[in-house]
Amino acid sequence: MAGPRTDHHVVLRIVAKPLIPIIALFALYVHFHGDYSPGGGFQAGVIIVVAIVLYALIFGITPAMRAVPPVFARSLAGLGFIIYASVGVWSLIMGGNFLDYDVLFNEEPGGHMGQHYGILMVELGVLFAVAGSMLSIFYAFAGRVTEIKDEDW
Amino acid sequence: MIGYAGADLAIALINVLLLGLLFVVGVAIARMRSLFAIVMLSGIYSLISATWFVALDAVDVAFTEAAVGAGISTALLLGAMLLTARTAKPETRAMRIVPILVVIATGAMLVYATIDLPAFGDPDSPANTYVGTDYLERTPEEIAVPNIVTAVLASYRGFDTLGETGVVFTAALAVILLLGFGERSLAATFNRKKDKN
Numbered sequence: 001m002a003g004p005r006t007d008h009h010v011v012l013r014i015v016a017k018p019l020i021p022i023i024a025l026f027a028l029y030v031h032f033h034g035d036y037s038p039g040g041g042f043q044a045g046v047i048i049v050v051a052i053v054l055y056a057l058i059f060g061i062t063p064a065m066r067a068v069p070p071v072f073a074r075s076l077a078g079l080g081f082i083i084y085a086s087v088g089v090w091s092l093i094m095g096g097n098f099l100d101y102d103v104l105f106n107e108e109p110g111g112h113m114g115q116h117y118g119i120l121m122v123e124l125g126v127l128f129a130v131a132g133s134m135l136s137i138f139y140a141f142a143g144r145v146t147e148i149k150d151e152d153w
Numbered sequence: 154m155i156g157y158a159g160a161d162l163a164i165a166l167i168n169v170l171l172l173g174l175l176f177v178v179g180v181a182i183a184r185m186r187s188l189f190a191i192v193m194l195s196g197i198y199s200l201i202s203a204t205w206f207v208a209l210d211a212v213d214v215a216f217t218e219a220a221v222g223a224g225i226s227t228a229l230l231l232g233a234m235l236l237t238a239r240t241a242k243p244e245t246r247a248m249r250i251v252p253i254l255v256v257i258a259t260g261a262m263l264v265y266a267t268i269d270l271p272a273f274g275d276p277d278s279p280a281n282t283y284v285g286t287d288y289l290e291r292t293p294e295e296i297a298v299p300n301i302v303t304a305v306l307a308s309y310r311g312f313d314t315l316g317e318t319g320v321v322f323t324a325a326l327a328v329i330l331l332l333g334f335g336e337r338s339l340a341a342t343f344n345r346k347k348d349k350n
């Protein structure tokens with residue numbers, strides 16, 4: 001992307017660059033704090049993708065694809081769904097119903113560790129699936145053109 | 154009593170202001186032909202509706218609307234817009250009358266339906282009785298998670314959320330099947346460029 005033609009976006013690039021790690025960090029907060037405040041895996045996954053899309057918008061789609069390869073994005077989507085479903089299978093193996101988190105850790109009745117970590121794990125599955133899917137969709141659209149022309153901004 | 158009435162008035166004013174902004178943005182979107190401006194305005198529309206959801210105490214919905222509607226769909230629509238023309242074709246006069254008739258008819262039906270709606274926050278409304286109260290009462294003992302929305306979403310309704318995750322995954326799969334993997338089409342674009350030079 002470097003070149004004299006794109007140099008006048010330098011302010012945009014400098015301002016947007018420090019925002020990217022903050023957005024990604026906020027996504028993690030949204031995920032792990034989903035038990036206590038609004039948010040959860042779905043919103044966190046979308047926010048992570050927003051960070052990567054911002055990177056793609058200011059540095060170009062090719063560096064973004066080098067940083068987060070499309071094959072990684074679509075594997076992540078599949079992996080997320082598998083994580084979610086395997087928590088259900090885990091509770092089946094432990095002798096409970098599908099996705100019944102109470103039995104996950106063989107707790108005494110009244111213990112809430114299974115519920116807490118069960119919710120966190122399925123939300124992690126949702127995060128991976130949503131982030132991978134959204135990023136794959138973005139790559140499928142944005143990968144068809146090289147860059148946004150200056151006159152379109 | 155005066156303070157309470159003042160708060161009510163302030164909430165009403167905020168609601169009217171936000172809904173008025175939504176209306177203005179909606180009319181602006183309908184009248185515009187530049188796709189770039191329409192995409193940006195639809196992001197603003199999502200952001201204002203997210204604010205309105207906060208005013209209605211639906212913070213989880215507001216968060217999702219802000220992240221999905223204003224964030225990722227604006228970016229995806231921008232990506233999709235780059236594949237097509239920059240402006241929409243102007244319509245003939247006859248083509249404009251049919252949509253406005255549909256909108257007026259639908260709006261009139263919706264306004265007629267609101268007469269039967271329970272008041273906002275009514276404790277006796279169907280939404281606030283039956284399972285809703287049940288979840289509110291049982292979550293502290295059974296799940297011990299402060300955010301009841303998360304408890305319902307991930308635990309009580311975990312099977313539904315599994316299905317939703319599957320839907321998102323399937324949507325990505327469908328787009329990939331239609332448009333191709335990003336890196337291959339990118340390589341094709343580069344090759345086209347090289348052929349031109």
